[in-house]
Amino acid sequence: MKRVVLALLPVALLASFGVFVWNEPIRGTILQIMFPGRLSYIYERVSLARLVYEHVALVAISGSLAAIAGVTLGVFVTRPIGRDFHPIVQDISSVAQTFPPVAVLALAVPAIGFGFAPSIAALFIYSILPVINNTISGLDSIDAGVVEASRGVGMTRRQILFLTELPLAARVIAAGIRTSLVINVGTATIGAVVGAGGLGTVIVSGLVRDNAAYVFTGAITAAFFAFGLDYVIGRVERRFYDARSN
Amino acid sequence: MIEFQDVVKQYNTQTAIDDISFTIGEAEVCVLIGPSGCGKTTSLKLINRMLEPSSGAVLLNGKPVGSFNPEQLRRGIGYVIQSVGLLPHMNVAENVGIVPRLLKWERSRREKRTDELLDLIGLDPGLYRGKYPAQLSGGEAQRIGVARALAADPPVLLMDEPFGAVDPLNREILQLEFAVLQRKLRKTVVFVTHDLDEAIRLADTVVIMKDGRIVQQGQPADILAHPADNFVRQFVGADRALKRLACFQVVDHMQSAETIPREQTAKRQQAPNGDGGQHPVLWVTNADHALVGMLEPDPDHHSAVAYRPYVELHADEVGVRPVASLREALSRILGQGLRAAPVISEEGMVLGEVRLSDIEELNQRGIAR
Numbered sequence: 001m002k003r004v005v006l007a008l009l010p011v012a013l014l015a016s017f018g019v020f021v022w023n024e025p026i027r028g029t030i031l032q033i034m035f036p037g038r039l040s041y042i043y044e045r046v047s048l049a050r051l052v053y054e055h056v057a058l059v060a061i062s063g064s065l066a067a068i069a070g071v072t073l074g075v076f077v078t079r080p081i082g083r084d085f086h087p088i089v090q091d092i093s094s095v096a097q098t099f100p101p102v103a104v105l106a107l108a109v110p111a112i113g114f115g116f117a118p119s120i121a122a123l124f125i126y127s128i129l130p131v132i133n134n135t136i137s138g139l140d141s142i143d144a145g146v147v148e149a150s151r152g153v154g155m156t157r158r159q160i161l162f163l164t165e166l167p168l169a170a171r172v173i174a175a176g177i178r179t180s181l182v183i184n185v186g187t188a189t190i191g192a193v194v195g196a197g198g199l200g201t202v203i204v205s206g207l208v209r210d211n212a213a214y215v216f217t218g219a220i221t222a223a224f225f226a227f228g229l230d231y232v233i234g235r236v237e238r239r240f241y242d243a244r245s246n
Numbered sequence: 247m248i249e250f251q252d253v254v255k256q257y258n259t260q261t262a263i264d265d266i267s268f269t270i271g272e273a274e275v276c277v278l279i280g281p282s283g284c285g286k287t288t289s290l291k292l293i294n295r296m297l298e299p300s301s302g303a304v305l306l307n308g309k310p311v312g313s314f315n316p317e318q319l320r321r322g323i324g325y326v327i328q329s330v331g332l333l334p335h336m337n338v339a340e341n342v343g344i345v346p347r348l349l350k351w352e353r354s355r356r357e358k359r360t361d362e363l364l365d366l367i368g369l370d371p372g373l374y375r376g377k378y379p380a381q382l383s384g385g386e387a388q389r390i391g392v393a394r395a396l397a398a399d400p401p402v403l404l405m406d407e408p409f410g411a412v413d414p415l416n417r418e419i420l421q422l423e424f425a426v427l428q429r430k431l432r433k434t435v436v437f438v439t440h441d442l443d444e445a446i447r448l449a450d451t452v453v454i455m456k457d458g459r460i461v462q463q464g465q466p467a468d469i470l471a472h473p474a475d476n477f478v479r480q481f482v483g484a485d486r487a488l489k490r491l492a493c494f495q496v497v498d499h500m501q502s503a504e505t506i507p508r509e510q511t512a513k514r515q516q517a518p519n520g521d522g523g524q525h526p527v528l529w530v531t532n533a534d535h536a537l538v539g540m541l542e543p544d545p546d547h548h549s550a551v552a553y554r555p556y557v558e559l560h561a562d563e564v565g566v567r568p569v570a571s572l573r574e575a576l577s578r579i580l581g582q583g584l585r586a587a588p589v590i591s592e593e594g595m596v597l598g599e600v601r602l603s604d605i606e607e608l609n610q611r612g613i614a615r
Contacts, residue, residue, distance in 0.1 A: 149331045152296060153344050153394070154321030167335045 010231050017224040021048050027217070035213040043202045043214055052221065054197035058116075058188045059229075062123035063181045070128040070180070071173060074135025075161065086136070093132045101126050101187040109194050119188070119196030126187055127180040134176025138169030171237070178233045185226040189218065199225070247272040247434045248293060248402065253302035255288055255458075262288045264458035265302070270451070272401075273432040277445040280455035281481075286438045289455070290404050293436060294323045306402070321345050324395030324403040324433070328410050331391045332379040338364070338390055339375040345398045363393040368423070385416040392424065396431070405437045409444065421447050442482060446470075446492050454478055467493040471612035487609055488573055496575050497568035499608065500589045500598035505529045508538060515541055515553045525552055529588050529596045536594035537561040542584070565590035568597060572608070575600040 020027050024042055031041040043051075076082040077089045105122040112118035142165055150164040166173075192200025199218045206214025248270040255263040263285045270276040278286040291297040292304050295316040303310040311319060325331075332341050340347075342363055343356045351359075361371040367389040379387055388409055395403055409417045425448055428435065439445055445452050446466045453463040462474040470490035473479040482489065506514060506528050514528060528541040538561075541553040565588045566575045578587040579602050586599040 145327070145331075146333060148296075149327055149333065152294065152320060152325040152327060152331075154317045154319075154348050156317050159348065164333060164335075 013224070014228050014231075017221070017228065020224075021052055021221060024048075031213040031217065034216065038211060038213050040211065041213045043205060043217065045205075046197075046201065048202070048217065048221065051197065051199050051201055051218075052225070054201075055185070055188055055199045055222070055225065058119060058123060058191055058196060058198050059181065059184050059225075062120045062188075063127055063177075063184050065120075066124050066128040066180055066184075067131055067177045069124075070131025070176070071135050073128075074132050074139065074173075075166075078136060078139040079157075089132065090136055093129045093136075096125075097129045097133075099126075101190055102193075105190055105194060114195045116196050118194055119191035119198075123184055123188055123191070127184040130176045130180040130183070131173070132176075134172050134179075135169065138172030138176075139165055141172070142168050174233070174237050178230060178237070181233070182226050182230050185222060185229060189222050247274070247307060248276075248436065249305040249308075250289070250292075251303045251305065253289070253292060253299045253304060255285070255292065255297065256300045261458055263292075263299075266455075266458070266460050267302075268453060268460060268463060270434060270436060272434050274450045275428060275435040275437060275448055276451045276453060277437045277439060277449035278453050278455060279439055279442065279445045280461075282440065283457075284455040285458040286440075286455050287406055288458075290406055290436055290438050293402075293404055294320045294325060296320075317348075321348055321398065322400050322402075324397075324400045326388075326391045326395045326403065326405040326408040328407045332382075332387055332394070334379050336378075337375065338377050338379075338382070341379070341390060342394045342397055344394065349398055359397060363396055364390075366396070366427070367393045369393075384412045385420060388412055388420055389423075392427075401434060403433045403435045405435060407439055408437075410439070410441075417441075417444070424448065442489065443492070446489055454481065465493075466490075467612065488576070490609070490612060491573035491576055491605065492571045494572040494608065495568070496566050496570045496572060496589055496600055499572060499604055500568070500600050501604065503527075503529050503586075503588060503596055503599035505531050505535075505596050506541075508532055511539075511541060511556045515551060515556060517552045518550070527584065527586050527599070528553065529599070530556065531596060534594075535596070537565060537588055537590055537596050540588075561588075561590050561594045564588060565594075566600065567592075572600065572605055576602075576605055579605075 020030070027048070028041045032038075035041070073089065077086040101122070104126050105119070108118040108122040108125075112121055146164060146168065147160060150160045155163060188196075188198050189200035189203055191198050192204045199222045201218070202214050203218035206212065206216075206218065250266050250268050253263055253266050254261070266285075266289065278289055280286050288297060292299055293306070293311065295311055295314070298312070303312065305311070306314075306319075333344070336344070339357070339360045342360045346356045346359060360375070364371040364374055369386065369389060374382075374386070374390075379390075382390065388411075391408060392405075395405075409420045412420060421444055428448075437445075437448060449466050451463060452466050452469055454461050454469065456477055462469055462478050467490055469478065470482055470486045470493070473482055473486070479486075504526055508530055511528075511530055525543040527543065529537055530539040530541065532538045537559060539556055539558040541556060543552060544554050564578060564582050564584070566578055568589055568591075575587050579585070579600070585603070586601045588596050589598045589600060591597055
């Protein structure tokens with residue numbers, strides 16, 4: 001019984017998320033109950049579904065670019081050729097994670113301008129950090145003996161990377177990508193400030209117009225999105241590793 | 247097959263290998279042995295170019311290994327490493343099939359070969375194919391390490407303390423299995439160990455190293471009989487005479503034994519004592535020709551009869567198998583307080599005997615030479 005509830009709970013939550021986003025009458029009713037006495041409950045200028053799409057686009061583009069670049073950079077600094085950059089990259093990526101995202105965005109705008117592109121750039125810079133960090137620590141934590149053994153059976157450097165090192169570090173790297181994406185979903189709401197669209201739009205509008213229903217709509221949708229993403233990646237990850245754990 | 251020519255290996259200012267030259271013949275098991283830091287593992291790694299010599303050359307079939315592409319070279323040489331050798335993210339079949347995979351064999355051929363090898367090392371393919379290294383015992387992991395090294399049927403095997411991480415009991419089993427396997431496969435094997443008993447058990451040739459130099463090389467029995475210097479004498483230990491006996495097999499040193507049926511014992515025992523204990527032991531057998539007891543000559547000159555009274559024996563306790571070492575035979579002889587040990591077949595039949603006097607003579611001869 002408990003197990004069934006635990007298994008169904010995320011599915012139920014995700015289903016209610018879908019209804020909330022795509023069914024305006026139901027959303028209106030819910031918000032009316034929660035925040036009585038407002039002029040408007042439904043953000044009219046753009047549909048919530050449209051904002052979700054924009055948000056997904058922001059996260060997907062910046063997140064996948066960050067994942068690719070982060071893993072590549074992490075691999076680079078653990079190769080003999082990039083070994084010299086290892087400490088500096090690791091230090092910068094650790095320190096950089098403490099920068100508030102708003103600050104990163106504020107710095108990106110004068111450099112790149114308003115709109116979609118600077119948001120992607122800011123999100124990219126911000127979400128590449130956990131990927132780099134985890135890629136480096138994943139690759140560094142591999143037993144030197146295993147690499148030696150791979151060399152001993154006649155693997156080339158490339159084969160050692162793709163057949164031994166990356167598969168062994170995959171779990172840690174995947175965890176980094178997961179963290180990066182979840183942070184990205186939350187941070188992407190700030191993109192609205194510089195006109196990138198996304199769920200932040202309705203939050204900003206709610207703040208300006210003093211409409212808590214709007215703020216709640218954007219916040220809860222982004223939260224659902226982050227939760228759903230984390231859940232799905234987690235499931236995929238677990239399926240991938242169940243076989244060989246132990 | 248493999249030849250070291252004036253090989254030197256230096257790390258910065260430290261010299262790991264200081265000008266060594268030696269040759270390993272085809273189908274020979276050459277054991278490199280010495281205290282840690284003596285350069286034995288370094289020497290091994292120079293063969294498959296895991297390391298490069300600072301000067302000198304290692305030749306494989308007359309060609310310097312430096313002239314081969316390192317990856318191609320390694321795929322053609324079996325390499326067994328202590329415990330960590332298996333790749334933890336690959337299952338047994340993937341581990342065993344890794345070299346064939348790198349050599350781009352077809353999947354079906356690879357799978358067939360993997361099963362063949364698991365059979366060879368005595369592990370059920372159906373049971374083990376899908377297991378991961380973490381699910382294996384130390385002994386199983388080592389066997390699979392050997393199977394992986396054999397996968398592409400290389401003529402040369404390099405083994406770096408392959409049984410070092412296994413408990414003593416299993417180590418002995420693995421060593422015997424390997425000896426049997428080697429008799430069948432006849433690979434050229436370079437084996438690194440710091441365990442002298444292991445070296446004696448497996449080696450055709452032993453190379454003893456110290457501080458990057460070879461201090462002595464030769465057949466184990468010769469080294470044990472004639473240590474070159476104090477270091478070797480200390481290294482082989484005070485019991486080297488006993489260890490040396492482990493180099494010889496019972497089957498090569500047994501004499502024909504005299505047996506009599508059980509019902510004749512009373513009559514023979516009463517025979518007059520001619521020369522006082524100079525007769526050989528009489529091994530007494532039952533109707534199935536299995537050993538059941540013995541008549542021991544009476545050493546007392548004044549005794550009236552030739553033999554002491556009949557003694558019942560358990561074949562398992564006093565007998566040795568033909569494949570056993572003389573060391574084991576000596577232990578049996580001393581343990582029973584006899585002058586000989588019967589050599590018995592699996593069915594308990596008396597095949598011959600090993601005499602204490604022969605062991606003594608063998609020992610004398612070895613030392614005198």
